[in-house]
């Protein structure tokens with residue numbers, strides 16, 4: 001096992017930010033930690049790597065009890081932070097040499113590793129350039145390279161794709177898959193469902209400081225497969241219509257984005273006809289369908305709300 005958090009509680013003042021959370025990270029997996037802004041993902045990471053203390057519980061990392069002073073432990077971890085932490089005054093190559101140097105890597109070995117990671121993130125031809133001239137995606141890739149130059153066994157990535165173009169995002173997701181193939185264990189936090197769904201071998205969903213689900217995508221989807229999901233596009237969306245849908249017996253959640261409604265009912269209610277007749281009565285239906293549950297549906301069913309997407313994708 002690479003990491004183990006047991007009954008971890010973290011408070012800021014009166015706010016309980018991590019509310020008795022427990023989970024493990026196993027060797028070789030890509031563990032996706034999914035949750036909306038403020039769920040507690042970054043706090044979990046900070047606690048895991050010993051950047052902040054916890055109020056209760058225990059954390060073990062790479063076989064040792066978490067200890068802020070354990071340098072040896074830090075040598076085996078790579079951290080990609082949400083904020084880009086490269087120096088604009090240094091070239092890409094110099095940045096990597098600096099970060100490698102912090103881990104005691106020197107000389108030819110350092111040179112070799114710098115070339116390796118530059119190639120890995122697709123920045124070899126920009127080695128001598130300053131990140132000041134880089135696009136957001138290129139800076140993010142350099143940021144990731146800086147966390148890889150010491151070849152960590154365990155890589156923690158905190159929302160590494162926020163605010164970048166789709167091409168760079170795909171590049172990063174592919175890199176994560178390649179690293180995992182080469183044996184690196186990865187903890188990847190995101191509030192983008194599709195990313196977590198695409199790269200994770202296991203998924204933990206966090207909301208308001210709690211872990212509300214933990215399993216493979218298949219397991220999570222199976223948990224809600226007994227639910228009935230109706231997607232309906234209506235002619236006249238209104239609060240009244242939402243309330244009418246909510247009032248149908250067995251309906252667990254109703255969400256809408258403009259005229260598109262998603263209505264989830266418990267098993268066996270057979271609510272399609274009721275939904276259709278209410279929508280007809282309230283102005284008509286332009287489309288209706290039912291599809292396979294996705295990670296988004298899992299989140300919706302477990303929390304009763306939509307996972308807010310950052311709006312930058």
Ligand SMILES: Nc1ncnc2c1ncn2[C@@H]1O[C@H](COP(=O)(O)OP(=O)(O)OP(=O)(O)O)[C@@H](O)[C@H]1O
Nearest residue numbers: 012017035036037038039040041042043044159191
């Ligand atoms: N230093 C702090 N002092 C007080 N409250 C904090 C502090 N750090 C985080 N919080 C609060 O803890 C909660 C969890 O924050 P955290 O950053 O862990 O969430 P997150 O899931 O990583 O969200 P995001 O995607 O926005 O980074 C939030 O309500 C946040 O305001």
